[in-house]
Amino acid sequence: MSETLVNFVEAINLAHKAGLQDNNKSYIIGLGVNYQNGADGTTKNLSSIYPDKVLDVPVSEAAFTGMCVGMATAGLNPIVHHGRVEFALLAMDQILTQAAKWNYMFGGDYPCKFGARLNIGRQWGNGPQHTSSYNSLFVNTPGLNVLWPSRPSEAYTFTKALHHAPSPTIMMEHRYLFQTKDSFNENNNDPLVIPQVSFYGKSSKTIILTYGDGLVEAIKTKNKINDSDIQIICINAFVRDRELHEDIIKAIESCDNLICLDTSNYQFGLMQGLIGSLAEKINLKEKIKIFSPPFIPCATSPKLVKNYYPFSPDVINYLNEINVTKERASDYLFDDINLPANIDFSENVPSKIIKSTLTE
């Protein structure tokens, strides 16, 4: 089967089509998901094929998310969609207190096959109340699988997994990635087998540790300087417990420079949690450098956003300062800062992928 070049949105749409076809117990439920170009195009045209499976609902995030959790405990595979994580905050009782704990609190024989797609709104004009990620809310809650697709091929795999999720699974989608492109095969592999960690490049003295849309700037950095000088470790998912794979620990233990590229607020967030976990095992003090937004919300005005997110030139110039590269980079221009990422990942495939399986 030949590889198809699609963007992130199209990848999710393809996976939904396949998922609805493969599993007649699966549903997509959310505000406007049945529009012709629903959920920013990710559910485009699906309701015309599956009018009883792609369902619009009243504007009531807590209720329709709870309905999905109820369906998920009755043997169905609903996927609830929230166009921003902030909208899902209205449904946190249902996600964190009901879905995540359901099987455990009822003794372990009562699965909750709940899937959720939550958009992280990094995008021009989204402002303070549409750009949070709240990763740590979900990662810090036992009972949830949390997935961060960082490229279209992963978005495809993860979305298909949601259609079959045997336990509560949350996909955190960076809207910043929606226009990125990728080539991959639509396949019939086990939908529950998913990438957990992706390594880009061979072992190196300099490692960029990132997740989600951080991969864009990591790839740009790697492509700008001598390719072999950098290895990227991209966290794709946490399934069940939050143990770090030993290959991550080994790689970071043997490197000289650890660049943490976090597009969310770092303090007490996902990345700081990762660093804390690593610091229990290895000494990071002399080699770690954090690139992340300042600890304030993201503003709306482009003037105020220009220094908010960490960008590749910041990383490259730092690597120049510490003599990893002779390259220097110019600051991004207006469009580089404000428009969605437009990278084609096809030429940047992982050198190694550690996989995991979703289970009850």
Next chain:
Amino acid sequence: MQIDMNNFFEESIKMIVKIRTSEEFIAEKFFDEKIFSFLHLTIGQEAGAVGVMSVLSNNDIAMGNHRSHGHYLAKGGDLPKMIYEVFGDQRGCCGGFGGSMHMLDRSVNFNGSTPILGSIPPLAVGQAFASKENGIKNVTVVFLGDGAAEEGVFMESVNLAASKKCNIIFVIEDNRYSVASSHSDRKSERYSHQKLIEGLGAIYIRENGQNVKKVHDAAILAREYALSGKPVILHLDLLRRHGHSGPMQENDNADYRIEDTLEYRNENDCLLIAKKEAIKSGLSESKIEEWISSAREETLEIVSKVKETIDVRDIS
């Protein structure tokens, strides 16, 4: 558990006694045995659960809240498993992971209880929707308190159920208090459940929840409406004998109770009312006392035997 109408008073009175006796047993043991599970007793208001469950088929689904011992038993839930669960034993209905606030017996379609206010209505809408999608002709009944009925998510759930034409009955067990806050503390003077509910496109029925026969009759009507795809809110006025939580019975000194003194609660006890109604229907008082006595003895025998097999201090 569906009740045979030929024996309605016998079965409903016995079920009220079964619930009450088992809860009194738990309350008695609570401190001495160190039952470390939050407790919300339903003593005094058992008729609501018994009356509603009396019209449900085994195929119908029920879900509850933090105060669900009565719902669980009246749906046919296993008594020993409930006692084990409350005592924190792995033989409990949730293996001890849930405790008193998490009742579950899926063999009789009692599909779970959760204590967070307003959490259970949308979950029940999901289960009702799943039944519909799976072609199962049944109703889903969900119990919530009058406090939870003030939550926005409850109103949202009614609207969602109405828009998706779910076969569902929301039972508001209105025992007058959210913990110790009365309706006047919590509602505007013009607050109207009926207007709110009917405005959302659902059917609203209000009934005296202390009278098990009246609850039964109202539940029959509610079930008929629900089976036609119209969500129903069955609002039952009840009297909680005990405090909000814990094993202690409140006396007249509970300063938040104005009209419903202990004397009033005793006079309007649902078991007493059931007895009066049974006598009015032609049954003899001695026969009724016999049922009460036998149900009490039978329940005590079961729970005592279960208790003998539990060592709550064994945490090995």
